[in-house]
Amino acid sequence: MITISAAFAEPESIVSERKSAQPLAFRAFRDTLFGPSETETGGKRLAKAAVEARHVTKAFGDGPERVLALDNVSVEIRENEFFTLLGPSGCGKTTLLRLIAGFDHPTNGSILLNGEDISHLPPFKRPVNTVFQSYALFPHMSVADNIGFGLEMQGKPKAEVAKAVDDMLRLVRMEELKNRKTSQISGGQQQRVALARALAPHPKVLLLDEPLSALDLKLRKEMQIELKRLQNETGITFVFVTHDQEEALTMSDRIAVMSAGHILQVGSPREIYDRPSERFVANFIGDTNLMEVEVVSVSNGRARLRFASGAETEADMPEGMSEAKSVTVVVRPEHAQLAGTGDNGVLSGQLENVVYFGTDTHYHVRLDEGVLFTVRAQNVRGGAEERQPGARTDIVFSELAVQVLRD
Amino acid sequence: MAEADAQTTGHTSTGRADGRAAALPNLTRRDEVRRKWLLVAPALVVLALAASGPLLIVLVYSFLTPGNYGGVVWEFSGEAWFKVVFHRDIFDDTLGFADAHLSIFWRSVKLSFLTTVLAFIFGFPTAYFIATRPEKYRGLWLFLITIPFWTNLLIRTFAIMEVIRADGVINQILLGLGVIEQPIQMLATDFAILLGMTYVYLPLMVLPLYASMEKLDFRLVEAAYDLYATRFQALKRVIIPTVKPGIIAGSILVFVPSLGAYVTPRVLGGGKHLMLGNLIELQFGQGRNWPLGAALSITLLLIVMVALLTYIRTTGNSEGGHG
Numbered sequence A: 001m002i003t004i005s006a007a008f009a010e011p012e013s014i015v016s017e018r019k020s021a022q023p024l025a026f027r028a029f030r031d032t033l034f035g036p037s038e039t040e041t042g043g044k045r046l047a048k049a050a051v052e053a054r055h056v057t058k059a060f061g062d063g064p065e066r067v068l069a070l071d072n073v074s075v076e077i078r079e080n081e082f083f084t085l086l087g088p089s090g091c092g093k094t095t096l097l098r099l100i101a102g103f104d105h106p107t108n109g110s111i112l113l114n115g116e117d118i119s120h121l122p123p124f125k126r127p128v129n130t131v132f133q134s135y136a137l138f139p140h141m142s143v144a145d146n147i148g149f150g151l152e153m154q155g156k157p158k159a160e161v162a163k164a165v166d167d168m169l170r171l172v173r174m175e176e177l178k179n180r181k182t183s184q185i186s187g188g189q190q191q192r193v194a195l196a197r198a199l200a201p202h203p204k205v206l207l208l209d210e211p212l213s214a215l216d217l218k219l220r221k222e223m224q225i226e227l228k229r230l231q232n233e234t235g236i237t238f239v240f241v242t243h244d245q246e247e248a249l250t251m252s253d254r255i256a257v258m259s260a261g262h263i264l265q266v267g268s269p270r271e272i273y274d275r276p277s278e279r280f281v282a283n284f285i286g287d288t289n290l291m292e293v294e295v296v297s298v299s300n301g302r303a304r305l306r307f308a309s310g311a312e313t314e315a316d317m318p319e320g321m322s323e324a325k326s327v328t329v330v331v332r333p334e335h336a337q338l339a340g341t342g343d344n345g346v347l348s349g350q351l352e353n354v355v356y357f358g359t360d361t362h363y364h365v366r367l368d369e370g371v372l373f374t375v376r377a378q379n380v381r382g383g384a385e386e387r388q389p390g391a392r393t394d395i396v397f398s399e400l401a402v403q404v405l406r407d
Numbered sequence B: 001m002a003e004a005d006a007q008t009t010g011h012t013s014t015g016r017a018d019g020r021a022a023a024l025p026n027l028t029r030r031d032e033v034r035r036k037w038l039l040v041a042p043a044l045v046v047l048a049l050a051a052s053g054p055l056l057i058v059l060v061y062s063f064l065t066p067g068n069y070g071g072v073v074w075e076f077s078g079e080a081w082f083k084v085v086f087h088r089d090i091f092d093d094t095l096g097f098a099d100a101h102l103s104i105f106w107r108s109v110k111l112s113f114l115t116t117v118l119a120f121i122f123g124f125p126t127a128y129f130i131a132t133r134p135e136k137y138r139g140l141w142l143f144l145i146t147i148p149f150w151t152n153l154l155i156r157t158f159a160i161m162e163v164i165r166a167d168g169v170i171n172q173i174l175l176g177l178g179v180i181e182q183p184i185q186m187l188a189t190d191f192a193i194l195l196g197m198t199y200v201y202l203p204l205m206v207l208p209l210y211a212s213m214e215k216l217d218f219r220l221v222e223a224a225y226d227l228y229a230t231r232f233q234a235l236k237r238v239i240i241p242t243v244k245p246g247i248i249a250g251s252i253l254v255f256v257p258s259l260g261a262y263v264t265p266r267v268l269g270g271g272k273h274l275m276l277g278n279l280i281e282l283q284f285g286q287g288r289n290w291p292l293g294a295a296l297s298i299t300l301l302l303i304v305m306v307a308l309l310t311y312i313r314t315t316g317n318s319e320g321g322h323g
Ligand SMILES: Nc1ncnc2c1ncn2[C@@H]1O[C@H](COP(=O)(O)OP(=O)(O)O)[C@@H](O)[C@H]1O
Pocket: A060, A061, A067, A068, A069, A087, A088, A089, A090, A091, A092, A093, A094, A095, A096
């Protein structure tokens, strides 16, 4: 219990920073829609978890067919953040979302909302709404009736429902399609209606299960911006599911990377990208160079590492690994450069392949120890002359570019 | 014109392809229309011979004079239609409503309506149950539903009679348990007819209900729960409106044959509680009044049509009330 309340005491600055970062107009709009949020009116308060999963396990089936969709997952999602569950298909993202929504119940562990255990509540008693991957709009109702459904079920007076529906239609820019049947609007418009419907009752938390995956690229980009805008304007906690790493990086405040029923790493997009803690995370997000290196010495969490080339560097050692004799390190292709004539290279090898991408160029270098290493260089006018395949080259990167994986 | 043609043909190959593509649908559409008529022709012939023909004969008979030993005499008479609704006293020729007929009409409509309602009340959960089973078991459940069809209607009806007779299974058990002292009179009541008809027509409700429920996207139900609908509200606002075609089809399939039911009211109603089917049979048999039987048949047809139109009109509008 003590550790948990300590976990609650997130540095308040994070939340207040985000808040003040919201343009004033957005906040005013949100307040007229939903009333001022507690954190702002309450003055000094500790940022707490909007949603928390504690040691959640979810198993489907029995006996030999038993599938562990989630295996002892714990995660905290903060108030007002855009939180993304990122992972390949089948890793348990939808399952976690369904547990939060209440469509399924955990086999073990509990789900908390604002610190309150809601594991036993049915979906209609949870102040949480879902945007379904398939949209799941009611086909026999108009756009307006779909959007008003939640409020109507909450027993809100008709006039209030009608006003909220109009506000929502304006928010998602769909005023003119108010009376259409949901089968008579396009996929992108259905997406907006699904969003408006889920936002209308002003849930504490909005769950979005791959909401953009059915849209084409252009529409998807538009909706990404739209979603960020809606999250800013409404101040609602968004839990967003995607298998698209780029989408996750561009939209999220924080990302949880999932694989095979586990959450491997939680952090800001920058942390996840620059400081992946596991091989899976490093591989799943962006391009990576992975190398086995020798551990020379460890002190105070800093390790002296020696590459196969003999060059040495220093890097932070993950906790509990001070005994390791060798570790795997990650260097992102754009964090390394081909050495100029005067530089002392960290690694050296032979240039195998040069691929020109317009904005940048990829150099594939076969290192002397046999591993392929990619360097990505931004193309600039009047930059250094292009290197020819076959040439010998050295590779340089700073100590900061080296990230040790916890294997 | 020729020049334009030459230009198009001489132009690019894509231009030519477009021209042909435009001409093709016209041709195929004409073909399609002809093929469609050829395909429906047998059905139309059967329909004309088997449905419209007999119906026409019945209609003509209803305007003829009854023969002394059944059959008809080819002489026009409106008497049969008059008798459907009115009654003329044999002795003093005073006119009155044909109370017997009217009460039978009323009973038929009432019992058929109640049968439909009961079949829905029992059929809906049954269909929902089957539709929510894992896919591999649904076939088995449907199979079980259709088993009663394998046995002759008469035998099934007599089986029900065995169950509800004065010394039948139910009364025996209740007497044995000491719940009742006298056997309950169930046979030859409206209850017996209702029980029999609900039992007989239940599968006709379950099957179309199941067919539309199977297509129901259960994510819609989850969406309703997610939007604070209780189980009852989800049923009322999402499930029932989406399976409405099944409800309409099932209701029609139960209501229409119930209205004309003959065997069940005859066996379980004990000859006292007639329904329209029995009344019609009576005119062609003992009554020896074929024109009246024919007129009653047409009346039955009209009742069915009016009932269906009213039903479809009201259910068609009900969702508009929310909008
Ligand atoms: N209702 C279910 N019954 C059986 N297995 C399930 C069920 N739902 C999900 N699973 C299994 O759980 C795992 C995680 O599924 P899911 O959460 O849908 O993954 P994701 O959304 O990340 O693609 C998968 O292996 C899937 O087959």
